[in-house]
Amino acid sequence: MKTGKTNVVSKYNRWGYIFLIPFFVVFLIFQLIPLVNTIYNSFFENYMSGLRRVGPNFVGFQNYSALFKGGDLLQYFGNTMIMWIMGFVPQILLALLLGAWFANPSLRLKGQRFFKTVIYLPNLIMASAFAMLFFTLFADGGPINNMLIQAGMIAQPIKFMSNVWTVRSLVAFMNFLIWFGNTTILLLAGMLGIPADLYEAAEVDGASPTTIFFKITLPLLKPIFIYVIITSLIGGLQMFDVPQILTNGSGDPMRSSMTLIMYLNKHLYSKNYGMAGALSVLLLIITGILSLIVFKFTAKKEAK
Amino acid sequence: MRKQMKSLLGLSLTAAMALGLVACGSGSSSKSNGTSNSAKNSKEGNVLNIEVWNDEFINRVTDHYPGYKKINATKGKIGDVTVNWIVTPSQDNAYQNNLDKVLPKNADASADKKVDIFLVEADYALKYTDADANVAMKLSDLGIKKSDLADQYKYTKDVVTDANGDIRGASWQACSAGLIYNRDAAKEVLGTDDPAKVQESVKDWASYNDTAAKMKAAGYKITSSDIDTYRVYSNNVSAPWVKNGKVTIDPNIKAWVDDSKKLVDAGETGTADLWSDDWAKGFYPGGASFVNNKGADNQANLTGEKVFGYFGPAWLINFSMHADDPASLAAQGKWGFVNGPQGFYWGGTWICAANGTDNKKLVKDVILKMTTDKDILTAIAKKDSDCVNSKTVLKTLASDKSFGNKILGGQNPYQMLADGAEKIDMSKISIYDQGCNEEFQKAMKNYFEGNATYDDAIKLFNKAVVEKYPDLKAE
Numbered sequence: 001m002k003t004g005k006t007n008v009v010s011k012y013n014r015w016g017y018i019f020l021i022p023f024f025v026v027f028l029i030f031q032l033i034p035l036v037n038t039i040y041n042s043f044f045e046n047y048m049s050g051l052r053r054v055g056p057n058f059v060g061f062q063n064y065s066a067l068f069k070g071g072d073l074l075q076y077f078g079n080t081m082i083m084w085i086m087g088f089v090p091q092i093l094l095a096l097l098l099g100a101w102f103a104n105p106s107l108r109l110k111g112q113r114f115f116k117t118v119i120y121l122p123n124l125i126m127a128s129a130f131a132m133l134f135f136t137l138f139a140d141g142g143p144i145n146n147m148l149i150q151a152g153m154i155a156q157p158i159k160f161m162s163n164v165w166t167v168r169s170l171v172a173f174m175n176f177l178i179w180f181g182n183t184t185i186l187l188l189a190g191m192l193g194i195p196a197d198l199y200e201a202a203e204v205d206g207a208s209p210t211t212i213f214f215k216i217t218l219p220l221l222k223p224i225f226i227y228v229i230i231t232s233l234i235g236g237l238q239m240f241d242v243p244q245i246l247t248n249g250s251g252d253p254m255r256s257s258m259t260l261i262m263y264l265n266k267h268l269y270s271k272n273y274g275m276a277g278a279l280s281v282l283l284l285i286i287t288g289i290l291s292l293i294v295f296k297f298t299a300k301k302e303a304k
Numbered sequence: 305m306r307k308q309m310k311s312l313l314g315l316s317l318t319a320a321m322a323l324g325l326v327a328c329g330s331g332s333s334s335k336s337n338g339t340s341n342s343a344k345n346s347k348e349g350n351v352l353n354i355e356v357w358n359d360e361f362i363n364r365v366t367d368h369y370p371g372y373k374k375i376n377a378t379k380g381k382i383g384d385v386t387v388n389w390i391v392t393p394s395q396d397n398a399y400q401n402n403l404d405k406v407l408p409k410n411a412d413a414s415a416d417k418k419v420d421i422f423l424v425e426a427d428y429a430l431k432y433t434d435a436d437a438n439v440a441m442k443l444s445d446l447g448i449k450k451s452d453l454a455d456q457y458k459y460t461k462d463v464v465t466d467a468n469g470d471i472r473g474a475s476w477q478a479c480s481a482g483l484i485y486n487r488d489a490a491k492e493v494l495g496t497d498d499p500a501k502v503q504e505s506v507k508d509w510a511s512y513n514d515t516a517a518k519m520k521a522a523g524y525k526i527t528s529s530d531i532d533t534y535r536v537y538s539n540n541v542s543a544p545w546v547k548n549g550k551v552t553i554d555p556n557i558k559a560w561v562d563d564s565k566k567l568v569d570a571g572e573t574g575t576a577d578l579w580s581d582d583w584a585k586g587f588y589p590g591g592a593s594f595v596n597n598k599g600a601d602n603q604a605n606l607t608g609e610k611v612f613g614y615f616g617p618a619w620l621i622n623f624s625m626h627a628d629d630p631a632s633l634a635a636q637g638k639w640g641f642v643n644g645p646q647g648f649y650w651g652g653t654w655i656c657a658a659n660g661t662d663n664k665k666l667v668k669d670v671i672l673k674m675t676t677d678k679d680i681l682t683a684i685a686k687k688d689s690d691c692v693n694s695k696t697v698l699k700t701l702a703s704d705k706s707f708g709n710k711i712l713g714g715q716n717p718y719q720m721l722a723d724g725a726e727k728i729d730m731s732k733i734s735i736y737d738q739g740c741n742e743e744f745q746k747a748m749k750n751y752f753e754g755n756a757t758y759d760d761a762i763k764l765f766n767k768a769v770v771e772k773y774p775d776l777k778a779e
Contacts, residue, residue, distance in 0.1 A: 049775045050735045051404060051437040072767070140574075140582045141609065162575070162753045248577065250746050253755035254764060266771045269397065269739070275774070 042277030047270045055274070063278035072255075073263075077286070079168075079251075080259040083243070084236030086172035087179070092228070095183035100213060102184075103191035119181035130174055131245035138170060161247070164256040171243045171257060175236075183228055190224030191217060226298045230291050237287055240265070349415050349662035352387045355403060355422035357394040361653060364476070367687060368680045369673060385666060390419075400428060407432070407439040411660035420661040421670065424473065424654050426463045426730075427738040432656060433464045433472035434735060440464075440472040440656035446668040448474075452676055456693045459728040464654050473656040474675040476684060478693040480724035481535075481617035483644035484625075486524070486586070486633060487713060489612045490640065493522045499715065503642040509563060512645050516572040524612045528586045529576045530564040530752055531745055532615045538741060539648035544734040551740065551769055551778040553762070561748055561758065568752040574609075575752050586611025587626045589633060617650045618691040618721060627711050637713040643720055647727035691721050698722040736773055743768040
């Protein structure tokens with residue numbers, strides 16, 4: 001009797017596994033195999049010089065030591081993080097503010113749908129098109145310089161692309177513009193998930209809107225918040241298209257806006273699977289560590 | 305009943321998945337049904353595949369190759385043979401990446417997929433005409449003799465000659481170049497716009513730099529960017545970029561750095577990238593206001609940048625100086641042409657026969673007709689304004705009074721172009737030239753703009769070269 005019942009259950013459970021097969025097959029072919037392959041490739045010297053292929057020769061950790069030699073990698077990591085933070089901080093602040101406004105029923109905002117659509121729109125433009133647009137706008141003789149000169153604010157055109165901080169600011173600003181709408185929608189969804197009776201109770205107790213925001217909204221928003229930070233961090237580490245197009249792949253001036261993935265892209269010219277593989281593996285490790293830190297740091301208080 | 309339905313559904317789902325995978329697996333192998341190569345050898349193939357990066361050669365063949373019938377933009381017919389143009393833009397190295405993929409395996413491709421002709425540019429020609437790579441056929445194997453090419457300029461043959469002295473390509477263009485100068489500026493500053501006298505003030509780099517200072521005083525930059533003069537210096541080096549696997553900086557390249565740094569610091573030239581809007585500002589009269597540029601295109605010169613000259617060949621004059629825009633200097637015929645401080649060339653397209661082609665006879669005929677047939681070359685010069693690769697044709701054109709160039713205010717530049725082409729020496733090229741030249745210009749921009757010292761810029765250059773060519777050493 002008993003064995004018969006478990007038999008039925010386990011037979012029924014089998015369907016669960018069968019329905020999981022499509023995912024695992026796709027995952028295996030498009031994710032796991034390339035991942036393992038990348039790690040494998042990172043231990044080989046394997047590139048093209050002209051039409052001649054060099055390798056593959058097993059070289060152990062030589063690719064990794066070549067990456068760390070000279071400290072360039074640290075510089076590119078620093079560039080990436082600086083430009084990410086410069087874009088992310090204003091982005092999360094504005095998103096929180098907009099989210100709080102949209103989620104607050106007592107404000108009775110008109111045209112919410114319209115504004116939600118508008119702030120999301122920049123995300124629909126291809127990042128490379130966006131960067132191309134900015135490249136043209138901020139060229140030495142571009143519209144921005146023309147306008148500033150015509151308005152008499154400057155006498156000589158500003159060379160936006162030849163200064164470390166203007167280039168970095170432009171990259172950060174573009175990332176901010178592209179992503180703040182998306183973040184707003186995510187945070188808004190989180191805020192709308194907070195039960196309304198909590199707000200009502202707080203209001204009855206005489207809490208000010210600021211107190212409500214910091215004592216109720218923010219703590220209850222934490223899971224969504226962690227999600228936003230981690231996804232944005234991973235996206236930030238993979239920053240590529242905007243600075244690549246804006247600086248024409250050079251990361252100028254003096255590679256001060258070269259990100260890790262742009263550096264990875266440099267190895268594609270010679271189809272250098274070894275170096276590119278090693279860099280990818282490092283990137284995987286860095287992403288993992290950073291995500292863990294963020295997760296540990298923000299999840300700690302919740303456990304208490 | 306319900307249970308059966310469920311298992312049936314599950315079964316069909318898994319079956320669908322499995323089927324999809326099987327279909328994927330077999331897709332690639334089922335295509336090799338072409339007839340075997342040995343059987344085809346005696347007969348010519350039915351399809352002529354030509355790899356190009358833009359429509360330039362397509363137009364030349366359409367207009368000038370006898371018997372070519374156009375079907376659409378990328379298809380045509382020569383007799384019974386279908387001509388298939390495969391266009392891959394050269395941006396981001398896409399054209400070369402494509403060649404790298406298909407050419408080494410060309411002999412094993414199915415008959416209709418074989419590449420028969422591919423085009424190359426001078427900057428990377430050696431990569432494909434290399435004897436070891438052996439992806440471009442020796443012209444002698446096609447039955448083209450050296451005497452067939454006797455009328456072509458030597459440098460155009462040097463560019464596609466491998467280490468053993470075999471020629472593996474041919475060009476219909478000889479892109480010798482010089483200084484294209486603004487006639488108004490010449491009159492204003494030098495007191496004359498006569499080419500012979502203007503040449504005197506730019507005859508070597510010392511007088512060129514003196515002229516730059518005079519131009520600056522009158523509000524002109526001598527060139528739009530430091531990059532303008534790069535090719536003039538780099539075509540006159542004493543040794544190739546790479547020797548025994550080591551990157552070395554030639555004295556003439558160093559001279560470009562030193563001269564350009566002085567010019568940039570003095571405000572006598574700029575640092576815009578080639579082809580950027582900022583670079584092209586000088587194509588328009590300077591100081592124009594919004595009002596009188598109404599209707600002109602958006603690159604009109606609003607910031608009042610005035611430029612004395614651009615270094616370039618005939619195609620730059622004819623196609624790139626915005627002659628179709630009535631507001632431009634080119635449309636008003638206000639440019640002149642002189643040889644400038646040193647001889648150089650810029651651009652040009654070479655035709656190579658892909659190893660493994662199954663249309664040898666046709667390929668031979670295309671190369672011979674398009675690069676050596678004097679009637680066709682004359683027609684190309686007349687219709688498309690190419691500076692063609694034939695000493696006799698250029699000589700005829702130079703003495704032809706009707707051949708004045710409107711953009712150059714009626715000046716006939718062919719004698720100068722022909723003289724320039726004789727002087728070019730391209731024996732100092734290496735397969736690494738394209739990457740080295742690009743990275744050197746990029747790195748030096750940092751030095752010119754004051755973002756780095758010369759030594760730091762050189763370090764950046766070395767780093768970038770080794771990234772592109774991991775087998776090189778650079779210190």
